[in-house]
Amino acid sequence: MTSILAPGFETLQALLEQYAADDPAYSAQVCVIHAGRTVVDLSIGDDLGPDSLMCVLSGCKGVVGMCMGLLIDDGLLTPDTPVARYWPQFKAEGKADITIRQALSHQAGLPGLAGGCTVEELAAHTPVAERLAAMRPLWQPGTAHGYHGITIGILATELVQRLTGHSFADFYRQRVQQVLDVDFHFGADPGVLARTVDLVPPATPVPPPAPDSLEELMLNGFGDFPALVDVPNHPVIRATGPAAIGGIGNARSLARLYDSCLDDTGRRLVSPATIDMMTQIHTVGSDLVLGVHNRFGLVFQNADTRLDYGSPWSFGHDGAAGAIGFADPTYDIAFGYITSKMPEQGGADPRGIRLAAAARATLRTARRPTT
Numbered sequence: 001m002t003s004i005l006a007p008g009f010e011t012l013q014a015l016l017e018q019y020a021a022d023d024p025a026y027s028a029q030v031c032v033i034h035a036g037r038t039v040v041d042l043s044i045g046d047d048l049g050p051d052s053l054m055c056v057l058s059g060c061k062g063v064v065g066m067c068m069g070l071l072i073d074d075g076l077l078t079p080d081t082p083v084a085r086y087w088p089q090f091k092a093e094g095k096a097d098i099t100i101r102q103a104l105s106h107q108a109g110l111p112g113l114a115g116g117c118t119v120e121e122l123a124a125h126t127p128v129a130e131r132l133a134a135m136r137p138l139w140q141p142g143t144a145h146g147y148h149g150i151t152i153g154i155l156a157t158e159l160v161q162r163l164t165g166h167s168f169a170d171f172y173r174q175r176v177q178q179v180l181d182v183d184f185h186f187g188a189d190p191g192v193l194a195r196t197v198d199l200v201p202p203a204t205p206v207p208p209p210a211p212d213s214l215e216e217l218m219l220n221g222f223g224d225f226p227a228l229v230d231v232p233n234h235p236v237i238r239a240t241g242p243a244a245i246g247g248i249g250n251a252r253s254l255a256r257l258y259d260s261c262l263d264d265t266g267r268r269l270v271s272p273a274t275i276d277m278m279t280q281i282h283t284v285g286s287d288l289v290l291g292v293h294n295r296f297g298l299v300f301q302n303a304d305t306r307l308d309y310g311s312p313w314s315f316g317h318d319g320a321a322g323a324i325g326f327a328d329p330t331y332d333i334a335f336g337y338i339t340s341k342m343p344e345q346g347g348a349d350p351r352g353i354r355l356a357a358a359a360r361a362t363l364r365t366a367r368r369p370t371t
Contacts, residue, residue, distance in 0.1 A: 003040075003041065003042050004038050004039070004040060004041035004042075005039075005040060005041075005042065006037075006039035006040065008362045008365070008366060009032070009039055009040050009358075009359065009362050011358045011361070011362065012030060012032070012040050012042065012355050012358050012359060013042060015351075015354060015355055015358055016028065016030065016042055016044045016355070017044070019044075019351050020044050020045060023341075025045075025200070025341055026044070026045055026339070026341065026351075027043075027044065027045025027046055027047035027048045027339065027340040027341065028043070028044055028045060028048060028251075028337065028338065028339040028340070028349075028351070028352070029042065029043045029048050029050070029052070029250055029251035029252070029336075029337065029338050029339075030042050030043075030251050030335075030336070030337045030352070030355050031250075031251040031252045031254070031255040031256075031335070031336045031337075032255065032333060032334070032335055032356075032359045033255045033256070033258075033259045033333065033334040033335075034331070034332060034333050034359075034363065035332045036259065036262075036266075036267055038252075038255075039359075040359065041251075041252055043251075045340065047197050047200070047340035047341075048197060048250075048338070048339075048340050050252075051183075051195060051250070052195055052196075052197050052250060053183070053185075053192060053195045053196045053197065053248050053249060053250050054196065054197050054199065054232065054248065054249070054250065054321070054323070054338050054340065055196070055199070055231070055232035055233070055237060055238060055245075055246060055247070055248050055321070056232075056247055056248070056249060056254070056319045056321060056323035056325075056338060057228075057231065057232055057245050057319035057320045057321045057323065058149065058244065058245060058317060058318065058319040058320060059247065059249075059254065059317060059318060059319030059321070059323030059324065059325055059338070060184075060186070060243070060244070060245070060246065060247025060249070060317075060319070061152070061153075061244060061299055061300075061301075061317040062257070062258065062299070062300055062301075062315075062316055062317035062325055062326075063172070063176070063184065063247055063257055064152075064153060064156050064243050064244065064299055065104075065278060065297075065298065065299030065300045065317075066176060066257065066260070066261065066269060066270055067156065067160065067168070067171060067172055067175070067176065068104060068156060068159070068278070068298065068299055069269075069270035069271075069274045069275060069278055070175050070176075070269070070270055071159065071160070071163055071164075072270075072274050072277075072278075073270060073271050073274050076163040076164070077100060077159065077163060078100065079099065079100045079101040079104075079277070079298065080099050080100070080101055081099065081100055082096060082097055082098060082099055082100075083095070083098050083099065083100055083103050083108075083155070083159075084096050084098070086100075086159060086162055086163060087133065087158055087159070087162055089130070089133040089134075090132075090133045092133060092134050092135075093134065093135060093136035093137070094136060094137065095108075095135075095136075095137060095141070097141070098137070098141045098142075100159075101282065101298065102141050102142050103152075103155055104152065104155075104156075104298040104299050105145065105282040105283050105296045105297065105298055105299075106145045106146060106147055106148045106152065106283065106287075106296050107141055107142050107143075107144065107145045107282075107283055108137060108141050108148065108155075109137025109138045109139040109140065109141050109144075109146075110132060110135055110137055110138070110148060110151050111138065111146045111147060111148050111149070111151060111214055111217055111218045111288075111289045112148075112149075112150065112151060112214075112217035112218045112219070112220065112221065113128060113131050113132060113135070113150075113151065113217075113220070113223070114131075114135065114217075115223065116220040116221055116223015116224070116225060117131070117220060117223045117224075117225070118223065118224045118225065119224075119225060119226070119234060119236045119237065120236060122150070122154075122242050123236050123237075123239075123240040123242065125154070125157055125158075125161075125242075128154050129154055129157070129158045132151055132154050132155070132158075138214070139288065144285075144288050145283040145285070145287060145288065145296060146214055146218075146287055146288030146289035146290070147218060147287055147289040147290050147294075148218070148289075149218045149219065149244060149245070149289075150218070150220060150242070150244050150245060151218075151244075152244055152299065153242055153243035153244025153245065154243075154244070156168065156243050156244075156299075157242075157243045168186065168243045169186040169187045169240075169241055172186050173186075176257070176269065179269065180256060180257065180260055180269065182249075182253045182256045182257055183249060183250065183252065183253045184247060184248070184249035184250075184253035184254070184256075184257060185241065185247070185248045185249065186241030186243065186246060186247055186248075187239060187240050187241035187246075188238050188239060188241065188248050192248060193238060193239075196238060196248055197340055198232075198233045198340075199229065199232040199233055199321050199340065199341075199342055200340055200341040200342065201229045201341075201342055202229075202341065202342050202343065202344040203344070204344050205229075206228065206229060206342070206344070206346055208227075209221070214288055214289045215289050215290060215291070217289075218289045228320055228346070229321075229342055231245060232321055249338075250336070250338060251336035251337050251338050252336060253336065254323070254324075254325035254335075254336030254337070254338070255325070255334045255335055255336035256334070256336075257325065257334075257336075258316060258325050258326060258327035258334035258335065258336070259327070259334035261275050261315075261327045261334075262327055262329060262332055262334060263329065263332070277298070278297050278298040278299065278300060279297045279298075279300050279302070279313070279315035280297055281295050281296070281297060281302050282296055282297050282298060283295070283296050284296075284302075292306070293305075294306070294307075297315060299317075300315040300316065300317060301315065301316060301317050301318065302314075302315055303315070303326075306347075306348070307348055307353070308353050308356070308357060309326040309328060309335075309356065310326070310328035310330065310331060310333070310356065310360055311328050311329075311330035311331065313328065313329050313330050314326055314327065314328035314329075314330070315327060316335075318347050318348035319347075319348075320342070320346045320347055321338075321339075321342050322337075322338065322339040322341070322342055322343045322347075322348065322349035322352065323337065323338045323339075323348075323349075323352075324336070324337040324338075324348045324349065324352045324353065324356070325337075326356070328360075331360055331363050333359065333360070333363065335356050335359065337349065337352035337355060337356070339351070339352070
């Protein structure tokens with residue numbers, strides 16, 4: 001284990017060591033930034049060193065949200081404007097009134113592409129964007145929400161291209177990665193690939209979604225696409241970095257990115273007003289696709305009973321491979337976690353959630369007055 005471990009945070013190291021004792025195959029990284037200072041930066045296990053990287057699947061969606069926030073700050077994107085104002089072809093099949101706000105909070109009724117797509121089509125972007133623009137919503141937009149696992153990335157990519165003239169990866173590199181000097185990538189060069197670790201499938205295979213379900217559609221049902229557990233290791237996904245599922249990073253970079261959403265002087269990437277607006281709960285209740293109760297802002301997830309990111313003001317995003325990244329303004333904390341072994345239930349690794357709770361417990365203790 002290599003470490004940065006500020007006094008008071010020893011519980012996190014003890015938890016990591018206990019997880020490794022319980023599961024010899026366990027390998028993980030955790031990073032906590034508090035008030036702009038890294039107080040925890042730990043790695044454990046044989047798979048992940050301190051500088052190792054992984055494809056974090058939907059763990060990159062929060063970074064996509066930051067890019068959308070920059071477009072809003074630039075005055076190029078307005079949440080209550082119809083998507084079709086920026087992307088005229090999108091108005092087909094009754095979608096003329098779907099707003100950016102609805103589309104970025106999983107309310108557009110476009111959770112997947114009918115017939116699916118190939119990895120190469122997703123990487124090329126234009127073929128899947130044209131098909132998304134031509135689709136009819138599966139529910140009346142704004143009346144319900146359902147996780148747009150891949151299609152929200154198609155939408156974000158198209159908006160970036162139309163509004164800036166740059167690819168999503170180039171926009172991210174220029175406006176986020178280079179500004180923050182952060183080791184998080186959409187599209188990996190050979191040096192990044194050399195440090196990228198394969199995801200290990202869980203001992204118990206993840207059950208496939210029910211046939212003909214919205215979840216199957218969201219997971220590219222009927223398309224020529226690898227199983228979810230194989231996506232992070234796919235060479236095309238790693239090389240091209242599709243916006244919704246292809247980000248490559250580590251715990252340290254996730255924490256650094258979310259730290260840029262907090263208030264301390266010199267750390268801001270997106271304006272406070274835009275972050276506050278985007279991280280308000282925009283939709284809550286039963287997710288038509290995932291079949292769980294959850295909450296979304298614009299792109300970002302809001303904390304709930306499963307995703308215990310902390311206070312009611314916390315926001316972030318998890319990934320099916322277990323990755324977690326979030327910020328909690330109440331505690332002035334940014335958190336990143338990845339593991340090399342996919343949790344059996346998919347989504348945020350419960351061990352990572354417990355590590356985050358331990359970090360908050362340390363901060364609560366520090367706040368208590370002495371007698």
